Amino acid sequence: MDLSLLHNLMGGDQQLVDRFVTIFKTQVPTQVAALPALCEAQDWEALSTALHSLKTQFNYVGMNALAEQMRSMEEQVDGGQTDHIPLQISNFVREFRQSWQP
């Protein structure tokens, strides 16, 4: 995590930054874990919204590579190119679980 952007966005308020990080650590893994179910249900609209939201959250904490993956998948879903999305989501969730250090 790189919290410099978050510090900047929150006007240097360390308490706000800490609270964001705490909430992030609690909620983001759950949100990521919910992605495959949305794929399975082919609820592309909900998937796109979830990816969109996660993308910004990853951006906030400087996890830009993950944000970029979210952006790419969101773009594909929005463009109706969903054939490869289940595989990409599955890979993403696996990578995220392996790399995530709460």
Added chain:
Amino acid sequence: MEQPHLLFIDDEVQYSELTKEYLEMKGCRVMLKHDGQAGLDAFKSQTFDLCVLDIKMPKMDGFTLAEEIKQIDETIPIVFLTGQSLKEDKIKGLMLGADDYLTKPFSMEELYLRIRAILKRVKLHEKTRTIDHYEWGHSRFDPELRQLVVSGETIKLTSIESKLLKLFCEHQNKVLTRDAAMIGIWGDEEHYRGYSLNVYVSKLRKFLKADPAVEILNLHGEGYKLIFKSGAA
């Protein structure tokens, strides 16, 4: 500046909750909702000074929401939050009457400063704008003359009827609480005024009955809302 009442709608729970706290710390009152439909319901139930809308949200996107909101109150300032700085989004938002844009991730301070700037501008505009009459559908109301013309028929209003109708016009498509109405008319909100208020609202409803473009709604436990039906205001 008085405490501005903001409607903030963003599906990104974490950051928006903290932004709400930040704005409250800066002296704003903030109602936060996390989807478009909940935001629209909130807008219909209360009066706000400004809306901050995310664009991509569940149930109703920010553009559709802005259209719905502008149909209810075309003067309400709107700030859009966009995920990317997409030119198309900006153009679409401006076409819908957006007052400003912020690209995510956005700085809380910048959002606050922009909100403050817009509200200052709106307030200045309101000060310089003198409304001498109101028109809708088949009606025209002149508060100075205490004269209401409905479908060609002229009605001379009493001072209280005129004050009440003016309050409704100032709050058109927004909630006018019973307390605000009583304070606006009599300068206090004494309980015994309630019955008189009911009587005056009934009288105005009767006067306006001939104009299908307008209606005074009862909002249980809250007050009233003068609504102009689509395209009539």
